[in-house]
Each structure stands twice: as structure tokens, then as C-alpha cells.
Amino acid sequence: MNVDDRVTRDSVLRVKKPVGSVIRITNDYIIVKWDNINGQWHYTHEQAKKLQPIEDENESR
Structure with missing residues (x-):
């Protein structure tokens, strides 16, 4: 997983299947900015295993 990856x-x-972008990766956290959900969300590397990368439509063109 890298910065700017869509996940x-x-x-x-309570938002099912939200989509967001990885905005920063530190030694302790992966920080995600979800579309239409306020704030920056910090996930430990263990918690981030539940994040699933998605292909951005713009990359496939």
C-alpha cells in the first residue's frame, strides 16, 4: 500500500464500502481520508490489513 492509493x-x-485515499504512512499508522466522511482516520498496520486496495478508474485509462 502506498500514499494516494484508493482503498x-x-x-x-455505518457507511458500507466507503472509498478513500491513503494520505500518509508512518511507522505506526496508515492514515486514510474517506470520501464523504469527515476527518483523517488513523489505522495501525494491523488494522490496515482490513483495507482493500481498489483500482482507480483514471488509472485504467
């Missing part, structure tokens, strides 16, 4: 997961704040 999803099962749910965040």
Missing part, C-alpha cells in the same frame, strides 16, 4: 473496507461509521 475501501467493509464499513466506517
Whole structure:
């Protein structure tokens, strides 16, 4: 997983299959900015295993 990768997961704040971008990776956290969900979400590397990369439509063109 890299910065600017698009990701999803099962749910965040009752939002099913949210989509967001990885904005920073530190030694302790992977930080995600979800589309249409406020804030920056910090996930430990263990928690980030639940993040699923998705292919951005713009990359496939």
C-alpha cells in the first residue's frame, strides 16, 4: 500500500464500502481520508490489513 492509493473496507461509521485515499504512512499508522466522511482516520498496520486496495478508474485509462 502506498500514499494516494484508493482503498475501501467493509464499513466506517455505518457507511458500507466507503472509498478513500491513503494520505500518509508512518511507522505506526496508515492514515486514510474517506470520501464523504469527515476527518483523517488513523489505522495501525494491523488494522490496515482490513483495507482493500481498489483500482482507480483514471488509472485504467
